[in-house]
Amino acid sequence: MLRIALPNKGRLSEDTRELFNDAGLEVRSSGERTLTASLGGEFEAIFVRAQDIPEFVADGAADVGVTGWDLVNESGRPLTSHLDLGFGRCRLVVAAREDSGIRAVADIGKDGQRMRVATVFPNITRRFFEQAGRPVDVVPVSGAAEIAPHLGIADVVVDLTSTGSTLRVNGLREIETVLRSSAHLITAEGGPRHGAADRRQELDDLVTALASVIRARGQRYLMANVPRAALHQVREVLPGLNGPTVIEIAESSQYVAVHAVVSAATIYRTISQLRALGGEGILVTRIERLVP
Structure with missing residues (x-):
């Protein structure tokens, strides 16, 4: 059974x-503070700090493990x-x-004077400024970290932000993005170390299950009855993954049923376009998983 390290809080x-x-791997534990749990009876979870x-x-x-890509890069391990999970998005x-x-960045230490840079990510920061050829001392x-310039601890900061609002509130200006981060599913290089063949198959199954849920988010399954004569225009409205599925309707020569996966962000306009083409009996449902 694969052992998966998951963040314990936040x-x-x-x-x-x-x-x-959502992937059918519900966390089954004996209490909120438990250190281990079953994931749907398929995997074992251990709960630790994301940075560990x-x-x-x-x-x-x-x-x-599941953790932020910023923490993976900082570790240097x-x-x-294996999969970008799509949440926890931020920038360093x-x-x-x-x-x-x-x-x-070129303004930092341009007169030859070494500047101090405060950060929670010293390894990433050191590598970044070395590659940029800027003379800095990492603090x-x-x-x-955003308070450091105001206290005289540092001249510059390297910090995480999602919208930049915290930096602006503290009178700081963004200079450059060092790294874009989100939560990732990670393994050691080469995959799981023990029980190679079985573990790799379990890992592949896990990636498929999680990816199918991520792929389904933001998508909807649409069904509608449309005039046969308008089928060409309907195909333009419903491109779907590989075009809409067209199904004959019993005892109807004028209408056919079409099924397609469509973007949730454009569903309002899609319905409006189908109705304009004579579509009726339109049904939209959520998708739990989507495996191409």
């Missing part, structure tokens, strides 16, 4: 549990991503005070 933990539940998951997976304590950015005069902090 929004990342909540989104991970929701995804696994890269180490657990790289060292073989867990076969698979040899890990492989360079930011400086609005009144600092710094408008680009590791445990949190709230």
Whole structure:
């Protein structure tokens, strides 16, 4: 049975549990503070801090893990991503005070003076500025890096942001994006270490199950009866994955039934276009899984 390391708290933990539940791998534990649990009776979960998951997976304590790509990069361990889970999206950015005069990475230390950079991600930050050829001293902090320039601890910060609002509130300007991050399903390089053949098949099954749920999100299944004479125009309205499925309707020569997967974001317009073509009996349902 694959052992999967999952985040033990926070929004990342909540989104991970929701995804696994939707994939039929419900977390079954004896209590809220339990350290291990069954995932639908198929896998074993261990709950640890998100920042520790890269180490657990790289060292073989867990076969698979779910954590942020920023934490994977910070760890520097040899890990492989098998699936972008699509949540926990954020950016790691360079930011400086609005009144600092710094408008680009090239402005940092341009006079030869070494600047101090505060960050929770010292390894990523050090690599970034080395590659950029900028002279900096990295100041590791445990949190709230955005306050560092105001306290004189650092001239610049490298910090996570989703919308940039926290940086702006603290009088900081984004200079450059260092890394884009989201939650990923990871293993050690080469896949699970123990029981190679069986574990790899279990991993493939897990990736397929999770990917089918992710693929289905934002999609809807639409069914409608449309005039046979308008079928060519209907195909333009319902491209679907490979075009709509067309089904004959018993005892009807004028209408056919069409089924298609459509984007939830455009469903309102799609229904309107079908009605304009004479469509009727339109039914839209959610999709739990979508395997191409």
